[in-house]
Amino acid sequence: xxxxxxxxxxxxxxxxxxxxxxxxxxxxxxxxxxxxxxxxxxxxxxxxxxxxxxxxxxxxxxxxxxxxxxxxxxxxxxxxxxxxxxxxxxxxxxxxxxxxxxxxxxxxxxxxxxxx
Amino acid sequence: xxxxxxxxxxxxxxxxxxxxxxxxxxxxxxxxxxxxxxxxxxxxxxxxxxxxxxxxxxxxxxxxxxxxxxxxxxxxxxxxxxxxxxxxxxxxxxxxxxxxxxxxxxxxxxxxxxxx
DNA sequence: TTGACGCATTCCATTATCGGCATATGATTG
DNA sequence: CAATCATATGCCGATAATGGAATGCGTCAA
Numbered sequence: 414x415x416x417x418x419x420x421x422x423x424x425x426x427x428x429x430x431x432x433x434x435x436x437x438x439x440x441x442x443x444x445x446x447x448x449x450x451x452x453x454x455x456x457x458x459x460x461x462x463x464x465x466x467x468x469x470x471x472x473x474x475x476x477x478x479x480x481x482x483x484x485x486x487x488x489x490x491x492x493x494x495x496x497x498x499x500x501x502x503x504x505x506x507x508x509x510x511x512x513x514x515x516x517x518x519x520x521x522x523x524x525x526x527x528x529x
Numbered sequence: 530x531x532x533x534x535x536x537x538x539x540x541x542x543x544x545x546x547x548x549x550x551x552x553x554x555x556x557x558x559x560x561x562x563x564x565x566x567x568x569x570x571x572x573x574x575x576x577x578x579x580x581x582x583x584x585x586x587x588x589x590x591x592x593x594x595x596x597x598x599x600x601x602x603x604x605x606x607x608x609x610x611x612x613x614x615x616x617x618x619x620x621x622x623x624x625x626x627x628x629x630x631x632x633x634x635x636x637x638x639x640x641x642x643x644x645x
Numbered sequence: 646t647t648g649a650c651g652c653a654t655t656c657c658a659t660t661a662t663c664g665g666c667a668t669a670t671g672a673t674t675g
Numbered sequence: 676c677a678a679t680c681a682t683a684t685g686c687c688g689a690t691a692a693t694g695g696a697a698t699g700c701g702t703c704a705a
Contacts, residue, residue, distance in 0.1 A: 486620055531662085574682090581683080
């Protein structure tokens with residue numbers, strides 16, 4: 414099996430840096446493809462491809478406006494991501510302490526031992 | 530070019546569901562490889578490979594304990610992820626409103642038009 | 646209808662994943 | 676040193692993502 418599809422969920426979709434940048438730009442409101450491409454220094458086809466992925470996972474919506482297609486942010490799909498990562502919030506402080514303790518133990522000649 | 534390496538950053542590392550599960554288990558404290566593999570129903574080599582990725586992006590630490598190697602959570606690398614996603618927090622509520630408005634416009638026979 | 650513009654899609658090459666299986670490496674015990 | 680347990684690594688097959696280039700398709704203007 415290969416890596417999961419980028420379209421399988423928001424986690425995979427936002428793993429790509431350029432797609433994150435697109436989402437950031439869209440916080441400023443809906444934008445046509447070409448403008449996104451220009452602002453991010455990518456080709457129009459690349460922008461379209463990234464937008465397709467974002468649309469398939471539901472992070473953006475489209476509406477036609479004449480010749481243009483305006484893409485709009487739909488951030489709801491990011492909420493589960495935020496919540497999952499938020500489950501570690503208390504740990505990225507605590508981790509410092511455990512590392513401190515670890516280092517102190519090393520200096521005392523004792524190996525690790527945070528647990529036992 | 531192919532997709533960015535899973536080891537390129539935390540975003541890519543946590544795109545894989547099994548690696549997320551490993552991190553969740555490690556919130557309960559350090560664990561040896563075999564126990565993680567058993568708890569997650571994956572093979573030992575797979576667990577080792579996932580742990581390698583997590584270690585390379587700095588989300589876990591290892592220490593030897595006899596024959597075993599105990600993996601420990603280092604959640605600090607998740608903080609940037611949380612912050613990036615958090616930048617969309619105000620939008621996943623606002624989005625509902627914009628969708629509501631969109632739907633109301635549709636019912637009135639007007640196309641889209643959230644913008645103009 | 647023809648032409649121009651905006652965007653989506655397809656084809657291609659390169660590259661890296663993930664999983665299974667076998668095996669190498671490391672540490673402990675006797 | 677030999678045997679064993681715990682873990683890491685190597686190889687393979689299958690999958691697919693990314694970027695570039697070319698092209699298809701829909702819309703608007705004349």
